[in-house]
Amino acid sequence: AVVNGTAALHTALLVAGVKPEEEVLVSNLTFVAPVNAILYCRAYPVLMDADPKTWQMDTTKVEQFLEEECELREDGCFNKKTGRRISAIVPVHILGLGCAMDKIVALARRFLLKVVEDAAEGMGVRYQGRHVGTFGDIAAFSFNGNKDMTTGGGGMVVTANKQYADHARYLTTQAKDDPSEYIHNAIGYNYRLPNVLAAIGLAQLEKLESFLMKKRESAKFYQEALQDEQEITPMPMPKDCEPTFWLYTILVTGKDSGKRRKAIIQYLHKNGVEARSLWHPIHNMPPYVRFQAYQIEHSMPLYENAICLPSSVGLTTEDLQKVVAVLRQGLKSIRA
């Protein structure tokens, strides 16, 4: 257990063996934390596009990148353009859906990459019947205030590899080799989760199943209430995936969809409904423009058209009905 999800990702990448000057493949349509965690390791992110059908990392493009742009040698997979070794891949399970982990794990084995899953938004999501966060070599969860379960702030590194788990405990507790003599043979971090917060986490864990049930119910409500709306696309239901719908998100379609999306969000705010955008894609924000981004096509349109609807577990049926009613009015008054 660690102080936050970002620290969990940083730790997971270090434990998976990501070294300075290496490269790590990561989703481009994501909250920024996993990309920053790669940079904390002094490694380079290589940004991968989102699949328009699932909104998750596009595994067809990952395969194409590895096959066409990389060279597999005995000592690893090398990016032909930069000459650097690619040591890991970070699939980010976004919005309570799951990445195609069967494909990602198979590609990682073939190209000698470690898989570090960012499951911060994927708690309880199953892919092919199995929890996300258990497919890769190691995974990170977050207990931030906006996540499925929270400790105020917190996170966790999850792995089935005992050596990895020991190494994660070592690095996150200041790398003490001799706790009474204070001998350190590595540079560690103070990433411990305070025990008061861990106690809150245990209590939250008891309620997790009911939280996830509520998320699924809200998503079902939105899906059914909005199914006849022509000007929106509902959140996808990726094949083989049992989602939790951490944050229920729709796309505005039709002419000027990006502009209308902003106007509709404003309309929702004015009428007492909180709604927000997806994260701006990473590849064209100032600190990240210099990093390689592979055939980015769908990240921007997804971002530009998306509206995240209220998804808190505290929402009542009346709240959900209000959201739908205001959204319908907004769609009607801001037509294509």
Ligand SMILES: *Cc1c(COP(=O)(O)O)cnc(C)c1O
């Ligand atoms: C929330 C989140 C994180 C980071 O978690 P913190 O606990 O806020 O540091 C990482 N990745 C994704 C995809 C997230 O949504």
